[in-house]
Amino acid sequence: MAKVRVKEELVYPGSFACPGCGLMMAFRHVLRVLGRNTAVVTTAGCGSVVAGSYPQTISKVPFFHCSFGTAASTAAGLKAGYDMMGKRSINVLAWAGDGGTFDIGLQSLSGAAERNEDIIYVCYDNEAYMNTGVQRSSGTPMGAWTTTTPRESLEDRPKKKMAAIMAAHEIPYIATASVSYPEDLDRKIRKAKGIKGFRFIHIIVPCPTGWLYPASETVRLGREAVLSRIFPLFEIMAGKKYRLSPMGAKTPVREYLVSQGRFKGLSEKDISLIQEKVDEYWSELEELAARSRESHS
Amino acid sequence: MSAKESIAPPMAAAKMPASPNKTGAWRFERPILEDRLAPCSEACPLGENIPAIMSLNSRGAFKEAYGEIRKENPFPGICGKICFHPCERVCNRGRFDEPVSIQELEFLVTVLSRDGVSGIEERHGPSLQRVAVIGGDIAGLSCAYFLRLLGYTVTILEPGARLRVFDLPTKGSDLNTKYLESDVKSVLDIGIDLRIRTTPEAIYYHQLVKEFQAVYVSPGAVDSEAREFLKGPDVYSVYNAIEVERMIRDGNPLPLRGKVAVTGSAREALKTAMSVKAIGGEPVVLVPFFPDDLEHMAEDLEDAERKGVSLKFGSAPFALSERDGRISGLACFKAGKGRFLEAKRRGPESEQTGSFEQRAEAVIIASPEKTGVNLMPPILQETGLVVVFPDRFPRARSRKLGKEKDLSRAVVRHMSEGKQAALSLDLCLRKRPFEEIYSVAVGRLGALSFEAYKMNHPHRYQRPLGNVVRAADLNPAYFKKAPRIKPSSPENGLTRRQGVLSARRCFQCGRCNSCQTCYQYCPDLAISVEPETGRPEIDYDHCKGCGICFKECPRGAISLQRE
Numbered sequence: 001m002a003k004v005r006v007k008e009e010l011v012y013p014g015s016f017a018c019p020g021c022g023l024m025m026a027f028r029h030v031l032r033v034l035g036r037n038t039a040v041v042t043t044a045g046c047g048s049v050v051a052g053s054y055p056q057t058i059s060k061v062p063f064f065h066c067s068f069g070t071a072a073s074t075a076a077g078l079k080a081g082y083d084m085m086g087k088r089s090i091n092v093l094a095w096a097g098d099g100g101t102f103d104i105g106l107q108s109l110s111g112a113a114e115r116n117e118d119i120i121y122v123c124y125d126n127e128a129y130m131n132t133g134v135q136r137s138s139g140t141p142m143g144a145w146t147t148t149t150p151r152e153s154l155e156d157r158p159k160k161k162m163a164a165i166m167a168a169h170e171i172p173y174i175a176t177a178s179v180s181y182p183e184d185l186d187r188k189i190r191k192a193k194g195i196k197g198f199r200f201i202h203i204i205v206p207c208p209t210g211w212l213y214p215a216s217e218t219v220r221l222g223r224e225a226v227l228s229r230i231f232p233l234f235e236i237m238a239g240k241k242y243r244l245s246p247m248g249a250k251t252p253v254r255e256y257l258v259s260q261g262r263f264k265g266l267s268e269k270d271i272s273l274i275q276e277k278v279d280e281y282w283s284e285l286e287e288l289a290a291r292s293r294e295s296h297s
Numbered sequence: 298m299s300a301k302e303s304i305a306p307p308m309a310a311a312k313m314p315a316s317p318n319k320t321g322a323w324r325f326e327r328p329i330l331e332d333r334l335a336p337c338s339e340a341c342p343l344g345e346n347i348p349a350i351m352s353l354n355s356r357g358a359f360k361e362a363y364g365e366i367r368k369e370n371p372f373p374g375i376c377g378k379i380c381f382h383p384c385e386r387v388c389n390r391g392r393f394d395e396p397v398s399i400q401e402l403e404f405l406v407t408v409l410s411r412d413g414v415s416g417i418e419e420r421h422g423p424s425l426q427r428v429a430v431i432g433g434d435i436a437g438l439s440c441a442y443f444l445r446l447l448g449y450t451v452t453i454l455e456p457g458a459r460l461r462v463f464d465l466p467t468k469g470s471d472l473n474t475k476y477l478e479s480d481v482k483s484v485l486d487i488g489i490d491l492r493i494r495t496t497p498e499a500i501y502y503h504q505l506v507k508e509f510q511a512v513y514v515s516p517g518a519v520d521s522e523a524r525e526f527l528k529g530p531d532v533y534s535v536y537n538a539i540e541v542e543r544m545i546r547d548g549n550p551l552p553l554r555g556k557v558a559v560t561g562s563a564r565e566a567l568k569t570a571m572s573v574k575a576i577g578g579e580p581v582v583l584v585p586f587f588p589d590d591l592e593h594m595a596e597d598l599e600d601a602e603r604k605g606v607s608l609k610f611g612s613a614p615f616a617l618s619e620r621d622g623r624i625s626g627l628a629c630f631k632a633g634k635g636r637f638l639e640a641k642r643r644g645p646e647s648e649q650t651g652s653f654e655q656r657a658e659a660v661i662i663a664s665p666e667k668t669g670v671n672l673m674p675p676i677l678q679e680t681g682l683v684v685v686f687p688d689r690f691p692r693a694r695s696r697k698l699g700k701e702k703d704l705s706r707a708v709v710r711h712m713s714e715g716k717q718a719a720l721s722l723d724l725c726l727r728k729r730p731f732e733e734i735y736s737v738a739v740g741r742l743g744a745l746s747f748e749a750y751k752m753n754h755p756h757r758y759q760r761p762l763g764n765v766v767r768a769a770d771l772n773p774a775y776f777k778k779a780p781r782i783k784p785s786s787p788e789n790g791l792t793r794r795q796g797v798l799s800a801r802r803c804f805q806c807g808r809c810n811s812c813q814t815c816y817q818y819c820p821d822l823a824i825s826v827e828p829e830t831g832r833p834e835i836d837y838d839h840c841k842g843c844g845i846c847f848k849e850c851p852r853g854a855i856s857l858q859r860e
């Protein structure tokens with residue numbers, strides 16, 4: 001890995017996040033790139049809990065806790081408030097989990113995106129409602145165990161394609177990222193920072209507690225997710241122009257699945273079904289990227 | 298309302314940092330950042346710090362790399378051509394694609410930057426002491442080099458018309474006269490006196506003792522000139538089994554009366570002991586093994602005992618002992634059962650269960666090279682002259698270095714032998730126990746680190762034994778396949794550019810190179826980076842022990858330890 005210059009960290013140590021928490025890694029990188037001139041809005045979820053409980057905080061920048069599912073609208077309001085105060089240069093970051101984004105936050109998110117509010121919305125995706133004890137969300141991948149999709153009836157719906165929903169809003173910038181590729185993540189946040197309007201970044205954050213794997217494997221899984229393309233990395237400019245950011249040769253998804261307890265007990269048939277889905281989505285993306293290249297060259 | 302005025306409604310605001318929460322208390326495994334030993338360094342008979350050398354090469358700092366090599370190896374030019382490069386055989390990169398071109402780089406570095414090592418260390422105590430090296434072969438020169446670096450005044454006494462190192466066969470081998478000459482020159486250039494055509498009298502004990510405090514008898518000289526020298530006082534009662542057999546056969550009277558300690562490979566030792574018995578000695582055979590290990594020779598053992606040879610099992614000699622300036626016997630470990638050889642290499646703290654002295658009038662060493670017993674060089678202290686013979690002496694093969702089939706192995710072995718002799722001699726002059734030498738062992742294959750020794754606190758090299766970085770300890774996700782670069786012609790070797798690229802292929806096994814991977818990934822901000830050096834530092838107040846840094850470090854520089 002090439003050097004990432006050491007910038008000021010805007011997060012204090014001492015959070016109550018689980019050992020090996022992927023979202024902490026993501027939060028730290030996002031804030032570091034956005035810099036001091038940032039205010040954060042978060043909804044209920046692990047992201048708000050690990051931020052510290054009153055009177056403590058892990059954030060060196062203002063951090064606003066809003067009600068569940070309202071990150072986008074609250075952030076938009078905060079941004080408007082700052083604008084009214086003449087503090088136009090402040091980056092407002094909406095920071096929400098997959099539950100708070102894919103499910104209950106969807107309408108406020110869609111509204112803010114449709115209005116092209118000038119905020120950066122980052123969904124840290126641990127693929128379930130982790131904070132309340134691992135319940136499924138529409139970000140939970142097919143075949144995964146959660147407490148509400150127990151072994152007897154595992155999640156059988158594909159993961160919602162959030163990026164496609166956001167692309168339909170034709171917002172200026174959408175990107176997916178993984179904590180295991182901090183350089184790529186940093187680059188995408190930096191790029192988002194330089195754009196005006198609604199920016200949506202979707203980061204996969206492995207969760208040892210909910211995915212049932214040893215804490216030391218977080219980075220490896222975040223990498224396997226990308227390499228296998230089960231969580232493909234790409235950018236969408238103006239809702240149309242797709243650019244892939246593959247991080248290496250495509251690997252079989254099996255390796256990713258078998259190292260997590262939540263996928264334990266999947267049959268070979270299940271695995272190949274998942275592989276098919278992965279392949280299908282990846283070739284769709286490849287096509288979209290190819291088409292974007294053609295129409296822009 | 299002015300825009301400056303607060304428009305926020307009253308609400309609770311947390312302003313206290315979370316850092317006073319000592320989440321380190323959750324931890325049950327502690328990541329430890331500590332350099333570990335690269336397998337190449339362990340395999341290198343001279344214990345070169347290969348990752349450090351590669352790091353310099355990868356930046357094109359060839360001169361500095363040359364200096365780094367010369368910290369452990371007086372002859373990079375010779376090695377760059379003829380060393381059997383065991384380093385490359387164990388190179389972790391070899392498991393990934395192809396080994397790093399360690400040897401070709403050594404050669405390139407030598408070609409690009411020959412000039413001596415500066416900075417002769419003036420050690421407080423022995424710096425004024427004078428040491429003679431009898432015999433200018435590879436081991437003699439190597440010993441002289443390291444002694445000089447330790448601050449001694451060193452004189453090589455060479456009875457011939459030129460240094461015998463030039464008798465090495467340069468025809469029909471890769472050993473090019475040019476590199477041989479320039480390596481030897483750069484060794485002498487650090488300030489070593491050379492006397493050639495020394496008369497036999499000049500190396501008489503009585504003569505040497507007037508001028509020197511210590512003498513190293515090089516392997517090439519042991520069986521020839523040193524005989525003269527040893528005509529001095531009657532202190533020399535250590536024999537080679539082969540020599541004993543020969544002398545008994547030739548009818549030479551041998552002073553082998555009284556107790557004679559015999560050690561070496563069990564079979565050879567038994568044979569020699571019987572011969573000693575036959576001429577009236579009282580042999581005691583010291584065997585590091587137990588009868589169970591020696592089932593295949595049960596009959597021979599019985600036979601020997603019947604004939605009055607006494608056998609001491611589980612006795613591993615590690616040094617000659619000396620009383621009143623005479624050899625008084627052998628100091629031995631009581632070896633625990635099994636794994637003796639390993640215990641021996643690791644030194645006294647390992648599996649031995651105590652030690653004792655086997656008193657004897659004379660000591661015979663049978664085929665020591667086969668046993669791997671790393672015998673302490675005999676140290677005779679009469680009248681203050683310390684005499685160090687080559688390790689594992691007396692070795693019949695030593696003399697015929699140049700004729701040995703595997704010139705490469707022999708030459709390199711002599712380089713490391715010279716280094717060990719220099720360190721032993723220094724320990725002896727400083728009245729330190731010989732066992733201290735184990736603290737600068739580079740891994741467990743026998744190489745010693747001069748650099749660690751000189752620093753006098755060898756932590757840089759003193760890693761837990763067995764803590765060599767294996768391929769499985771590395772994280773291959775961080776490396777890209779890149780084939781080894783082949784020089785366009787083997788004679789010319791690599792170009793500068795190729796050298797840099799070749800060195801970049803090194804994984805830097807076990808050596809933190811400040812890549813910051815661990816820092817980037819720590820979810821708890823418990824790793825910071827020292828701004829000057831780029832070195833990570835772990836904050837144990839907050840480290841929860843998730844183990845991500847340990848798993849992700851590309852080069853295995855972080856270990857996990859149970860709390």
Ligand SMILES: Cc1ncc(C[n+]2csc(CCOP(=O)(O)OP(=O)(O)O)c2C)c(N)n1
Nearest residue numbers: 044045046068097098099100128129130131
């Ligand atoms: C309106 C409302 N409904 C339910 C909750 C309970 N609740 C708190 S956190 C959470 C789960 C959040 O899941 P997600 O957004 O995925 O974040 P994570 O905890 O996984 O980081 C829920 C359901 C709430 N706080 N408010």
Ligand code: SF4
Nearest residue numbers: 337388389803804806
């Ligand atoms: S990769 Fe480098 S450090 Fe590792 S074994 Fe090979 S040469 Fe030595």
Ligand code: SF4
Nearest residue numbers: 809810812813815850
């Ligand atoms: S990850 Fe990089 S910086 Fe951290 S210990 Fe390993 S080599 Fe050093």
Ligand SMILES: [Mg+2]
Nearest residue numbers: 097098128130
């Ligand atoms: Mg979640």
